[in-house]
Amino acid sequence: GAVVSQHPSRVICKSGTSVKIECRSLDFQATTMFWYRQFPKKSLMLMATSNEGSKATYEQGVEKDKFLINHASLTLSTLTVTSAHPEDSSFYICSAKRMDRSPYNEQFFGPGTRLTVL
Amino acid sequence: QKEVEQDPGPLSVPEGAIVSLNCTYSNSAFQYFMWYRQYSRKGPELLMYTYSSGNKEDGRFTAQVDKSSKYISLFIRDSQPSDSATYLCAIPSGGGFKTIFGAGTRLFVKA
Numbered sequence: 001g002a003v004v005s006q007h008p009s010r011v012i013c014k015s016g017t018s019v020k021i022e023c024r025s026l027d028f029q030a031t032t033m034f035w036y037r038q039f040p041k042k043s044l045m046l047m048a049t050s051n052e053g054s055k056a057t058y059e060q061g062v063e064k065d066k067f068l069i070n071h072a073s074l075t076l077s078t079l080t081v082t083s084a085h086p087e088d089s090s091f092y093i094c095s096a097k098r099m100d101r102s103p104y105n106e107q108f109f110g111p112g113t114r115l116t117v118l
Numbered sequence: 119q120k121e122v123e124q125d126p127g128p129l130s131v132p133e134g135a136i137v138s139l140n141c142t143y144s145n146s147a148f149q150y151f152m153w154y155r156q157y158s159r160k161g162p163e164l165l166m167y168t169y170s171s172g173n174k175e176d177g178r179f180t181a182q183v184d185k186s187s188k189y190i191s192l193f194i195r196d197s198q199p200s201d202s203a204t205y206l207c208a209i210p211s212g213g214g215f216k217t218i219f220g221a222g223t224r225l226f227v228k229a
Binding site for chain 2: 044109112
């Protein structure tokens with residue numbers, strides 16, 4: 001159990017277009033989902049925390065109008081990169097916490113989405 | 119000072135070696151400590167977690183916490199090429215709502 005999927009796994013788009021990435025918890029309900037960005041050979045950078053039915057909480061320095069997050073249900077969160085530019089190219093990873101939150105805050109990660117903006 | 123510090127490596131060892139991966143942290147209030155493993159182009163997966171000080175063993179992996187020195191370690195015995203990955207230490211914070219990740223150490227185990 002505790003499987004998280006992401007779609008698409010890879011996307012290439014032109015500069016100025018918008019890209020939507022979906023994150024789904026397949027076999028559990030997720031109270032909270034997180035969106036991370038990871039640069040090559042670097043660690044995870046938390047972008048935002050998303051709770052079902054409420055507005056996402058963005059980390060300092062992350063543009064909320066640029067990275068739109070919607071957590072419409074307990075199993076789905078989406079990240080939309082609006083008006084993408086080459087500097088937005090990165091590996092985006094989502095994670096989810098179960099409703100029966102473990103004391104050590106275990107997060108289950110998706111496989112990631114590789115975004116390349118030309 | 120970062121809340122969690124981890125040497126990014128890379129660390130290259132021969133097959134069968136004992137590997138030691140380490141992190142230091144700054145907040146003495148932290149209680150849970152986790153290790154995630156991330157293969158190339160994949161999302162991280164939880165490998166082990168420990169609570170407070172002491173050791174925890176799972177097969178070839180041992181997680182160790184020394185709260186007095188704010189130092190956490192992951193040992194891998196009889197390392198295999200399949201252990202080649204990035205290992206990230208992680209600590210829940212913010213009342214458990216967030217997790218702070220170390221930079222990750224890239225490990226290469228050569229056959």
